[in-house]
Amino acid sequence: MSGIYIHVPFCKHKCHYCTFYSLPYIREDMEYYISKILTEIELHQSDDARIESVYFGGGTPSLLSNEDFSKLISKIKGSFVVLEDAEITIEVNPESVTKEKALAWRQAGINRVSIGIQSFMQEELGKLGRVHDVSDIYQAIFDIKNAGISNISGDLICGLPKQTKEDWQANLEKIIKLDLEHISIYPLQIEENSEFGRSLDQETIDKLDDNMIELMQITHTYLENNGYLHYEIANYAKAGFESKHNLIYWKYKPYYGFGPAAASFDGKVRMQNSSSFAKWANGFSKEIDLASKDKKIQMAEYTFLALRLLRRGLVKSSFESKFGISFDSVYGKLIEELISYGWIIDLEDLYILSEEAMYFANQIFAEFLPD
Amino acid sequence: MEQIRNFSIIAHIDHGKSTLADRILEFTGAVQDRDMQEQLLDSMDLERERGITIKLQAVNMSYTAKDGNTYQLNLIDTPGHVDFNYEVSRSLAACEGAILVIDAAQGIEAQTLANLYLALEQDLTIIPVINKIDLPGADPERIKEQIADEIGLDPDDAIEISAKMGIGIEEVVEAVVKRVPPPTSGLEDKPLRALIFDSHYDSYRGVIAYVRVVEGKIESKQKIQMMASKERLEIDEVGVFTPLMKIKQSLKPGEVGYVITGAKDINHVRVGDTMTYFPNGAEKPLPGYQKVTPMVFCGLYPTQGADYDFLRDALEKLQLNDASLTFEPENSVALGFGFRCGFLGLLHMEIIQERLEREYELDLIATAPGVAYKVLMADGQTLMIENPSGMPEAKKRQHIEEPYVLATIFTPDEYIGNVMEIAREKRAIYKDMVYSNDGRRVKLVYEIPLAEILYDFFDQLKSKTRGYATFDYEFIGYRKSELVKLDILVNGESVDALSTILHEDNAYYKGRQLVQKLRSLLPRKQFSIPIQAAIGNKIVARETVAALRKNVLSKCYGGDISRKRKLLERQREGKKRMKQVGNVEIPQDAFLAVLSLDDGK
Numbered sequence: 001m002s003g004i005y006i007h008v009p010f011c012k013h014k015c016h017y018c019t020f021y022s023l024p025y026i027r028e029d030m031e032y033y034i035s036k037i038l039t040e041i042e043l044h045q046s047d048d049a050r051i052e053s054v055y056f057g058g059g060t061p062s063l064l065s066n067e068d069f070s071k072l073i074s075k076i077k078g079s080f081v082v083l084e085d086a087e088i089t090i091e092v093n094p095e096s097v098t099k100e101k102a103l104a105w106r107q108a109g110i111n112r113v114s115i116g117i118q119s120f121m122q123e124e125l126g127k128l129g130r131v132h133d134v135s136d137i138y139q140a141i142f143d144i145k146n147a148g149i150s151n152i153s154g155d156l157i158c159g160l161p162k163q164t165k166e167d168w169q170a171n172l173e174k175i176i177k178l179d180l181e182h183i184s185i186y187p188l189q190i191e192e193n194s195e196f197g198r199s200l201d202q203e204t205i206d207k208l209d210d211n212m213i214e215l216m217q218i219t220h221t222y223l224e225n226n227g228y229l230h231y232e233i234a235n236y237a238k239a240g241f242e243s244k245h246n247l248i249y250w251k252y253k254p255y256y257g258f259g260p261a262a263a264s265f266d267g268k269v270r271m272q273n274s275s276s277f278a279k280w281a282n283g284f285s286k287e288i289d290l291a292s293k294d295k296k297i298q299m300a301e302y303t304f305l306a307l308r309l310l311r312r313g314l315v316k317s318s319f320e321s322k323f324g325i326s327f328d329s330v331y332g333k334l335i336e337e338l339i340s341y342g343w344i345i346d347l348e349d350l351y352i353l354s355e356e357a358m359y360f361a362n363q364i365f366a367e368f369l370p371d
Numbered sequence: 372m373e374q375i376r377n378f379s380i381i382a383h384i385d386h387g388k389s390t391l392a393d394r395i396l397e398f399t400g401a402v403q404d405r406d407m408q409e410q411l412l413d414s415m416d417l418e419r420e421r422g423i424t425i426k427l428q429a430v431n432m433s434y435t436a437k438d439g440n441t442y443q444l445n446l447i448d449t450p451g452h453v454d455f456n457y458e459v460s461r462s463l464a465a466c467e468g469a470i471l472v473i474d475a476a477q478g479i480e481a482q483t484l485a486n487l488y489l490a491l492e493q494d495l496t497i498i499p500v501i502n503k504i505d506l507p508g509a510d511p512e513r514i515k516e517q518i519a520d521e522i523g524l525d526p527d528d529a530i531e532i533s534a535k536m537g538i539g540i541e542e543v544v545e546a547v548v549k550r551v552p553p554p555t556s557g558l559e560d561k562p563l564r565a566l567i568f569d570s571h572y573d574s575y576r577g578v579i580a581y582v583r584v585v586e587g588k589i590e591s592k593q594k595i596q597m598m599a600s601k602e603r604l605e606i607d608e609v610g611v612f613t614p615l616m617k618i619k620q621s622l623k624p625g626e627v628g629y630v631i632t633g634a635k636d637i638n639h640v641r642v643g644d645t646m647t648y649f650p651n652g653a654e655k656p657l658p659g660y661q662k663v664t665p666m667v668f669c670g671l672y673p674t675q676g677a678d679y680d681f682l683r684d685a686l687e688k689l690q691l692n693d694a695s696l697t698f699e700p701e702n703s704v705a706l707g708f709g710f711r712c713g714f715l716g717l718l719h720m721e722i723i724q725e726r727l728e729r730e731y732e733l734d735l736i737a738t739a740p741g742v743a744y745k746v747l748m749a750d751g752q753t754l755m756i757e758n759p760s761g762m763p764e765a766k767k768r769q770h771i772e773e774p775y776v777l778a779t780i781f782t783p784d785e786y787i788g789n790v791m792e793i794a795r796e797k798r799a800i801y802k803d804m805v806y807s808n809d810g811r812r813v814k815l816v817y818e819i820p821l822a823e824i825l826y827d828f829f830d831q832l833k834s835k836t837r838g839y840a841t842f843d844y845e846f847i848g849y850r851k852s853e854l855v856k857l858d859i860l861v862n863g864e865s866v867d868a869l870s871t872i873l874h875e876d877n878a879y880y881k882g883r884q885l886v887q888k889l890r891s892l893l894p895r896k897q898f899s900i901p902i903q904a905a906i907g908n909k910i911v912a913r914e915t916v917a918a919l920r921k922n923v924l925s926k927c928y929g930g931d932i933s934r935k936r937k938l939l940e941r942q943r944e945g946k947k948r949m950k951q952v953g954n955v956e957i958p959q960d961a962f963l964a965v966l967s968l969d970d971g972k
Binding site: 233246263291337363371 | 863898899901903910913915917926927928932936939940943
């Protein structure tokens with residue numbers, strides 16, 4: 001089983017927190033991009049690869065025309081074995097959704113939409129540099145549902161400058177009312193090379209840090225009480241609506257990445273397409289992450305990805321069948337220490353993160369990496 | 372010699388000893404009324420503020436009795452609190468008689484008895500005095516019954532007085548002259564033997580020794596030797612306290628006074644040592660004092676590290692006339708260099724701390740008090756452990772014993788329930804309950820581990836009886852207890868200074884309390900820190916000081932994994948560096964808050 005990720009690198013506008021690879025949208029570039037990516041998909045043609053998920057991410061994949069979508073999806077179906085019940089997701093911004101587009105996506109075979117809500121407060125949207133307004137959110141979701149797409153995920157960004165607990169609580173209440181199948185919560189990361197990183201001073205950033213954990217705890221309690229399972233560190237879903245695509249990443253399964261800057265994993269080695277549009281287009285050059293060939297690194301990645309799944313956790317027997325060595329013989333001492341700190345819970349055949357440890361999981365994950 | 376009377380006054384706190392002493396000084400004319408500072412013998416500010424006597428003093432008075440003879444009366448003061456038992460035995464060794472002061476309303480109390488026994492051991496003549504007969508609650512007849520029943524003295528010998536009103540003072544002084552025997556005579560020609568029963572340090576004159584001459588004679592310019600320290604000195608000055616220092620030609624057998632030798636080093640003139648001639652000294656020293664062992668321990672640290680040497684000097688000077696104070700160097704990661712000090716009891720500890728702060732102007736940090744544990748090791752040897760960090764591992768020991776005290780609590784009857792509740796919480800073993808004749812006051816007797824009364828016992832007792840209960844205790848010995856050592860681990864490393872020894876039933880609660888308190892006090896770092904309480908290898912409580920958001924969750928999808936891993940690798944590098952630098956630094960105020968942790972706060 002594997003997945004396919006298609007990176008659509010164009011945006012009409014760059015958001016203030018974004019560090020993903022993106023280019024300004026020009027229709028001619030888009031056409032060139034489509035012709036190239038069709039070639040790239042064809043190059044990886046395989047009768048053995050059984051695809052359970054296709055994900056159109058970006059950038060802004062909703063900039064693709066109906067015709068672009070049809071071409072892409074039929075190329076994928078012609079090159080791989082796409083399972084009947086495969087999850088086919090498109091990532092969208094609220095302002096780019098129209099009734100017509102939603103219908104076209106549905107007709108092209110898209111059965112899941114991930115919508116970047118980010119906030120229900122106009123002021124917060126302004127700060128984030130989003131171009132949509134609050135009414136766009138409601139209109140977009142109405143259109144998507146009306147088009148017959150019944151699996152919708154919404155993203156919210158938490159911990160904005162000056163955001164109070166009450167502000168955040170109000171955001172949570174609004175997203176609950178939309179009755180979506182899936183919710184992703186991202187703490188605002190102030191990246192150095194984002195607009196935010198350049199405009200905020202260290203003192204302001206430190207203040208933001210102070211209440212982040214509290215906001216995350218509020219989120220955990222509130223969403224769980226409202227029927228959403230906290231199944232992964234940043235993700236909540238109604239039962240049965242966990243993102244198949246993201247589960248591929250966390251379960252250490254292989255996936256194809258097409259388009260500039262897209263990453264792929266063959267089950268052993270990670271690689272990434274060149275993030276230069278020109279280099280990608282002129283021969284699909286990619287960079288291999290050499291460290292990912294190291295078994296110690298592989299075991300560490302496997303472990304921290306598995307621990308991100310809060311309910312499933314790290315299944316000892318799966319680890320052993322994957323690496324041919326028992327988990328405890330590799331990490332026994334470390335795990336014992338983490339258990340004594342109350343950060344890991346031992347459920348006999350599996351280990352999971354404790355609730356408190358969810359909020360500083362990176363520190364724990366770092367412990368698994370080789371010295 | 373026939374005209375010398377050496378005596379002291381024994382009393383419970385508040386029973387009026389100092390007032391009686393003042394009246395005697397007034398009556399004999401040693402002090403004029405107008406010069407009288409209330410309670411003159413209590414010369415330390417601290418003593419007057421607290422209404423207690425800590426340091427003993429000696430005063431020389433001249434009194435012409437009804438028989439027409441003029442007597443030299445030496446009043447040697449004694450502290451009233453049981454903590455200062457040791458001092459009492461010292462001053463009693465210099466006397467032939469003692470006035471036993473009993474409150475006409477409250478009767479004989481535990482501490483009075485303890486001191487009385489010391490006096491009886493030394494064969495002193497006891498003059499029972501019933502004080503405060505002017506008060507409405509006074510019941511001298513009942514007290515007389517107590518005198519007969521509880522201490523076996525003739526109740527007809529008791530003198531009824533009111534020191535405050537000046538009633539019966541002459542009778543007391545006359546009784547001292549008539550009943551207290553003079554010191555043994557005919558010893559002036561023997562080699563000198565003088566007992567140093569106290570001393571203090573004067574910045575200009577050096578060590579001033581308080582002595583009682585038993586045999587021989589002390590004169591100025593004489594060469595003498597200390598029999599224990601072997602130190603040889605020349606006498607600069609001898610004299611008596613009247614109560615001011617008054618120079619005399621010599622001190623003869625039976626006389627009490629002071630000796631100045633110019634000695635600057637307090638170790639040369641030790642309390643309890645015997646002074647003799649050099650050469651041609653006495654063969655045997657006088658019996659010293661029974662050495663008392665400290666019961667309560669705490670760490671004392673100067674807030675300014677530079678004051679360490681000054682603190683040691685101050686402790687040495689205090690130890691000069693308080694051999695019951697012990698100290699040895701100790702250091703702590705958080706508090707720096709200081710001393711582990713041993714005291715006779717809680718009051719003694721407070722007094723020493725206050726004296727260091729007031730008289731030596733030291734700014735001190737005191738850690739929570741603890742007791743000394745007796746540990747029977749698997750190999751059969753016995754260890755005394757004063758510092759929890761020195762407790763051997765569980766597998767190396769057979770059992771631990773802890774000191775117990777007999778606690779006597781007086782309370783109005785409506786608070787019996789509250790007192791019993793406190794006692795239960797403090798692992799107290801009920802022994803006795805006695806109602807007063809009018810049924811309104813109750814005496815409760817318990818055996819309690821000393822460690823349990825060191826924390827908030829007194830505060831709780833006061834608050835739950837609206838301040839009406841009184842409380843006394845005396846040491847009754849070591850007993851086996853189910854004790855455990857509770858360690859605190861910060862970031863996986865044990866913090867020595869935070870280890871405690873406690874009853875296993877309290878370990879979980881206390882462990883939880885400690886880690887919660889620490890969590891609230893430790894600053895948040897770039898990485899999360901586990902705080903654990905452990906008994907041996909078993910974790911009994913734990914908390915986490917959560918990190919700043921640098922470590923907070925974030926999204927992690929396909930394209931991110933390599934990048935994510937690299938971020939984690941960088942983070943790991945950073946953490947490794949931190950481990951190299953050392954353990955998590957615990958700020959001093961966090962340490963103090965934990966070390967002074969009170970229940971219920």
